[in-house]
Amino acid sequence: MGSHVSKSPTETSSANAINNLHYTTDQLSSYEAACKLDADLQTFDTTLQARTNNVINALAAGVEVRALSFDSLKEVTECLLEMNQEVVKVILDCKKDIWKNQELFELVEEYFENSLKTLDFCSALEKCLKSARDRQLLVHIALQHFEEEEKGEFGYFKTLEELRSFKNLGDPFTDDFFQIFQSVYKQQMLMLEKLHSKKNKLDKKLKCIHAWRKVSSIIFAATFAAVLICSVVAAAMAAPPVAAALAAATSVPLGSMGRWIDSLLKNYENAVKGQKEVINCMSVGTYITIKDLDNIRVLVDKLEIEIESLLTSADFACINEKGVRFAVDEIKKKLVVFMKNVEELGAQADNCSRDIRRARTVILQRIIKHPNS
Template identity: 35%
Template sequence: MAAVGLVSLLLSKYSSSDKNGTNEPNLNSYTTTCEQRFNKLKSELAAGGKTENYSLNSVKLLCGLLVEMNQNLAKSIIGSKGILKNEELRSLVDLYYESSTKTLDLFNTVEKCTKKAKLSFLIIQTAIKQFENESMDTDFGGNLKKKKKYVETLEELNKVKAMGDPFGDEYKNQLKSVRAEQLMLLEKIHELVVKIDKKKRKLKRRRRLVAIVYTAAALTFGAVETCVCIAFVPPLAVNSAVAAVTGLNYMIGTGGVLVNEVMKNREKDLDRQKDVVNRMEGNTNVNIQGTNTIHSLVEKLIMSLSLILGSVDLAVVNREEEAVKLVMEEIVSEVAGFAKVIKEVDEAVATCSTCVASGKLEVSKSMSSKGKKK
């Protein structure tokens, strides 16, 4: 009978998609892979944090992951029809953009402050050279007007002291703002994920209800069809009744299948939205790790410079020859480490800035592409 065929089709369509759990199998695969790689990255960075040794390789690994994830996000937006017509999702993508821009601005500030640190380093090198020259100078004017030793060295050290800490309030305030923006973005992402999941559960319940209602209706009319066939009525009336019931039965069954398809397509649309949201969450987490890594390197640089500035203060305050000599020997031993950290921060910031800028451009192109297709 027609009823049995349509009922079987409706139930099979419902149960097959229900077993899969999601209409986008790539979504689960992406989420699992992303989580594994992100956890591995966190472990490596955590190990570096314990020893205060964030290698450039770790930074490159982090940035490589960020570039790849931004490319995936761009592909996800391009491959999803009308994905940015959803206002909530569109505003979230815009917020992700704003957060990436602020992260990039922070890295630019770090770069600017590092240039100041380089200038301090050059002055310190000049002071060391001056100290070496003055240490070899034995002519202090004889019995005439006595020339004080290390005067020119102290002049250079005063310049270093005047420059102070290159990472002042501007960097600290910017870092605070970026972190607040990143956390707010993660919160918004979580809220949208919860909302999408709730819609998916509601759709699943509705599809289940549709399957039950249309199946019950089809079976009811199937029973009527059977009753008509065995009823003691004239043959012409039987044929007419069977035709009417069968036609109605077919309409009910077909309607059920169509409604099920519409709901299933809506579920797929929600899966695609969730895919974009998941990718943004992954990218934001990598941005946060990048910010934390750069900040740790900056703190290392500040600590290295503060040790030198402490020595400079001692020399400037206590201008005695022996005191200046001891302090300069201390500075000479510390300056190599200072130069190394400057180089680390410089390279890490350049790498991270390139990656964040590249990611923004990648997603920007995809959004422009979607806009042209509308």
Template identity: 55%
Template sequence: MFSLVEIYFDNSQKTLEFCTALENCLKRTRDNQLMMIQLAVSHFEEEVGDGVDGEKYVKTLQELRKFKAAGDPFTEGFFELFQSVYIQHLSMFSKLQQRKGTLDKKLKSVKTWSTVSNVIFVSAFVSVLIFSVVAAALAAPPVVTALAAALAVPMGPVGKWCNSLWKRYETALKGQREVISTMQVGTFVTMKDLESIRVLVSKVEIKVESLMQNADFALREEEVVKFAMDEIKKKLEEFMDDIQKLSQHGDKCSREITRARTVLLRKIMKTPNN
């Protein structure tokens, strides 16, 4: 249990680091790609308003060149971190399922073994006393009376004591199962968040690639700058919207991880140690 909890907290910490890396990538995207495209559009509208011809879109083309030079907003290290974090969560989820299955089997067998152990214990207790009475009768008759009195003691307290042991064991198992379930839910939610983030990252990459193709088109064929910029303006709003969604999803993932860690700590503090 301690090992699983330790791995869970380690995984969640690395996921928080990934969320920070994601936000850093998005900040660079806003400060570089997005700002450059917005400036290109702004310059284009100014230059069109001035009535210049295609060869005079100097500021527009300058920003498009900067945009192309900025490249992919998501680095190779970012994707390596994502892959590492996701694989760790997959492995963790599998371990939690196995552990939960083991606990479920133990809980099912508790009641059966509780009844059986009571019978065995009481039978053994009575047998020992009987043999003791027989042995004592041969050596020390005065002891017989005391041992016979012991046989007359009700077995109820012994049974209650056995039951209390099994009850404590069952309570401990249930506490462990609750902790496992909490980690399992937290891991599952994080995996789904990571999958959604990956989809949104792909959408942003596709938008950047599309914008770069239009920018390249404008840079190679100055006579079609207006057409290329019209396409860029159409896609700019979608690009901004995807960046915003990705940022919000990263924040949501971070908040859910922090909340799940807090819930798990509370569960652990309430879990019986016996």
């Protein structure tokens, strides 16, 4: 019978530990490709290789006397700690539930509060428009009386009475209305600034994800080196139980760790993108509201000019009865423009309310559909 060569338990365990490193060719090739494309990763890889070689050489010196010196163990410990500082930093950062972001939550709350105040402004505008239509009705009645009294011989008593009523009502757009407008407009502008600032922060976070993916490659390489070092340590210590335990530990597919970290980064990226979607929706909604308010202000200014002109004509007729016919002719011309402006302003108020409600609905849908919500 031929001789049978057997291996010691330590040799078998340490060999299994190294052979059981489940790094696929694709994973290693991916890491090598990343190193070629990234100068920082190249620097890390060079440093990692140097550290690993130094540790293994130190361990090799200890193997000659079948024991590990304190300095050798110290070098192993320091190397592993250095390699894992960036790992800890990334994992802690990625494990934050960033969808539960207090700043974003407060922004969303503020947005909805501002939108409600703007809807209240639209209601106030509708009241002013109703008052404007009431004045328009008085002018119509005055013109009807004028047509009747123009044919008679008793003057323009009813015409002037209606014109005085119109004049006494004055401008339907009160100081309170403009104070509400200014307050709402200022809030919307401040909201847009806050959203712009938040969007810039999220853009920076998305850029950082590229750097974190670099660190993910670093984690892959650092883990590989750490397990390799630990395998050599177990063999050098000639402790079969330790070696066997390490062999079992290294049989865990380390590639899954990389996939786990990738999933963390992906979840982080999705959460940031989700936040950015909400911010973008609020920004668009706020921008549209501001434009609607700008249009409203322009139309209100035009309407105020027409009202002032009508009041001037009515005042002229009231203080100079001989000029009633001339004043009425002017009022007829101005009333057409006045009515058109009232209708345009009413339509713009409706658009503003509709745009606000639509934006609120879209934002709520984004929040509800967010994968991490």
